[in-house]
Each structure stands twice: as C-alpha cells, then as structure tokens.
Amino acid sequence: KEFSIDEVLQQLGLKEVNLGSSTGVDNFANGTILESYSPVDGKLIGKVQISTPEDYERVMQTATEAFKSWRLVPAPKRGEIVRQIGEELRQNKENLGRLVSYEMGKSLQEGLGEVQEMIDICDFAVGLSRQLYGLTMHSERPQHRMYEQWHPIGVVGIISAFNFPVAVWSWNTMLAWVCGDVCIWKPSSKTPLCGVACQHIIARVFKTNNIPEGVCNLVIGNTCGDLINNDKRIPLVSFTGSTRIGRHVSQAVATRFGKTILELGGNNAIIVSEHADINMVLVGAVFGAVGTAGQRCTTTRRLIVHEDVYDKTIDILQKAYAQLKIGNPLDASNHVGPLIDQSAVKDYLNAIEKAKLEGGNIIVEGGVLSGEEYESGCYVKPCIIEGENHFEIIQAETFAPILYIMKYKDLEEAIAFQNDVPQGLSSSIFTTNMIEMELFLSQAGSDCGIANVNIGTSGAEIGGAFGGEKETGGGRESGSDAWKVYMRRQTNTINYGTELPLAQGIKFDF
C-alpha cells in the first residue's frame, strides 16, 4: 500500500491539531509556529506551536497539583494505567511507527521497532509496579527495626533527542509513572510531531480512567528546555542528547541540587580478534555503522582489527558497502536512509575533510547524493576511513555513517584503543576465544556501560540498564534497577521498646 502521511496523521488524530503544550487532554500553546519537515523527501509534515513561558508555567502548575493525587494511587493501580497505555500503543503501532520513520528518517522496520520498545517497557513497568522493593536491615539497638522504602520523587523533566523520538521518552515515563511521579516532556524540536502523537495516544487512557490532568505533560521548544533545567520544582531531569548540551543541562540542574540522568554521546568500537567469526563481524559491523544512517548513540564508529585479519576485514567490508542501497527508508529494500537535516550533512562532510587532513586514508568513499529520490539533500554515502585512534576527529562523535578502521597487534593494545576516547557508551568484541572474551569483560577490559561479545555495539534490549560512563554522562535508564533514580529513598528506624538507647553506644544521661 502506498504510504500517505496525511492518512497516518488522520489516524493518529493529528490532522487538525496545532498544539505545542498539553497537560493531557487539554491542549494549549501560544508561541510561534514550529514547522516539521521530513528528511525523507524534504516536505512539510505539519506545524506545532511552541510553548511560551506562560504556557510552561500553566503546565507546571497542573503537573505539581496532579502529583499530589497520583502519588497516592497504589503502585499496581498505576501499573494498570501503564498496561492500558501498552494496549493503545499496540493498536497504534503501525501509524506511530510510520510517523517516526517519516519525521526522523529511520527505516520503517526501525520505526516499528521503536514502538515495539515502547510496548516492551510498558510490560516491564507493569511488572515493576508490584515490586519497587526496599531492603530491611538489622538494627544494632535492641527492639528496633530498620528498613528503607522508596517514595515517588515528584515532577520528572524529560528532554529527548531526535534519533529516538518516542522510545527514550517511554523508557523514562513508564517507569516514572509506576514509581508515582508525573512527567513533563520536551521532545526534540526536530521531531515535535512524534511527541504530539504520543501525547494524543496516551491522553485517551488517562481520560477514560478519570485521572486528573497533569500526569502526562508535553511542552515544545528549546526555551522550555532551559525552563526545565532551572526549575526547582523538578527534582529529576532526564536528558538524552549531545554531550555539549548535556554538559549545560547537568551544570544548570546541579546548581540547584537537582538530580540528572544523562544519556549523552557515544564513540563505540568493535574489536575484531584474529579468532573472530568473520561472517558475524560483517553483520554486526555493517548494521552497527550504517543502520539509522549512523545516527544511533550506539552506532559503531570505530573498528579495531587484529593485524592478521585486517586486510580480509577491509575486503569484505568494501564488498558489503558496495551493495548498500541508499534511499527512502519507508521502502524496505533500502538499507540506509537520510540524515536528519542539512546541518547534519555539513557535519558529515566536515568530518571526512578533517579525517583526510589528519592523515586518514579513504577505504570507502563518502559523498552526498543528489537527483531523483534524494531531493531533501540529506542522503549521504556511508564511508570507511583508515586512521589512528588519537586523531581529533576519531576522538569525537560525528552523528553520521562514518566508520574509522585501525589495526592492533595484541588485545591489551586493542582494549587501550577502545577505552582511549572521552565517551564510554557501548563496546564489543568478536572472538571465539574464551580468554579474550573474559579479559574484555573484566575490570581491566572495556570501560563502557555496555560491553558485548559477538554482537555489535548498536541497539539494546529494555531488560538491562542502559547508559554509559565518562562523557556519555553516567546515567542508566530502562531495565534492571534503573527505576530507583525515579524515587527518593527513605531510611526508617522504629523503636518498639520502652527504652531509648542511642546508636554507637553513646550515653546521654541527665
């Protein structure tokens, strides 16, 4: 069936809306217009209104009020709301996936995959809503009991990046909601319609269940980003985006003693050992480097290859790259879609030039595509450049399909290359040698938040905690015990005796 964005917008209930801030079912924004253009064909998809500071204030006040009642709803009942949201997302998977693909530019399969991730985190959060465990401890004092409990933290601010325009929000929100928090979301200004679509889908659930407005909130525009950073009423800000903006957010929130979850840039490497299964490397490295046109935080940016298999690896990569089809991501036969916008294309071209200037050797040529099908000007050729790890350009994250390749002699050297970058998100080794695998995963191995064996760096499952070290920001989201950051921990000591002994044996007689 022919793709029609008008039909998709209609079915998502967005055809007539022109909104930018919302506390659930009531929509209002009074700011200037933000237009959203598709990188797929350069066409205008829709317009939303930017939230003014007054709109923001109204939303914030409603959110603060809603928190007072939402925190009292039993956690499993909050989980039931999230279960219903998961059902709504199942119903809307096809349309939301198409919108994600068209507004962001990733393949339809990946757009649908992103919505699937939202559904998965809903399921995870429903189970979590009956857990949220605290520990009990033995007191040193007689007839005393100690334990800890977790309480909702308050209003959670979520600022998200363009490349996962819906999933990142859901990782945060679904957990925050079962934890008893309310959320205020500022989506990327490059993908505002995805934000508005999610708000519409979930607002129906809140309305049907008579939940007061203000539990799910949306604001649009970068000004709102700074309002969130500086708002003392927001104890936790979850920021996903570049290290540059993340540093600014982190400093602003820390100044007011707020907490942050920072999910920032990556510079992810695959180590290819001489013991690797080369066919597996091919799939892991090529998908990792060119999938989503190199615009994943976990994209493979560096390939560190043992000298014995170096030439062979280059040979198979060159053959694979020659077969890549670049074009409309809604066409399933294409492997690589567009970059998000012209400024990303500029960054891509500048990076290639810089790599050449630093002494890089082109293995697979890059370039911008033009002509029919490429009218948006955002389609580029994935390229491979041989270089040295210390090159300034290799030390930086360029959000585009550029893969740097380098040679190593022994595994210690490879691990040193892998770790010797400012970022610390995802890493991987391809090897069938157990000793190599264990060294890579040991405390002397990868310094990243994610370390994989015989799968690439790209992508992750929701069951594990997701995030990275160093300039990636240190945050963890999604599975495992990442929920704890959305709650405040309270330690309680109860004396059920008739004496009042002090801790550490201190005597205080009078």
Ligand code: NAD
């Ligand atoms: P970006 O930093 O340009 O924008 C991120 C968000 O910050 C957007 O919503 C933007 O509107 C907002 N923003 C801009 N100015 C702000 C301010 N002063 N205060 C608060 N918010 C402000 O990033 P991007 O180009 O959208 O996304 C790409 C980057 O995100 C890459 O570096 C990528 O690695 C990173 N990323 C990281 C993860 C992760 O989990 N580690 C996931 C996805 C993307």
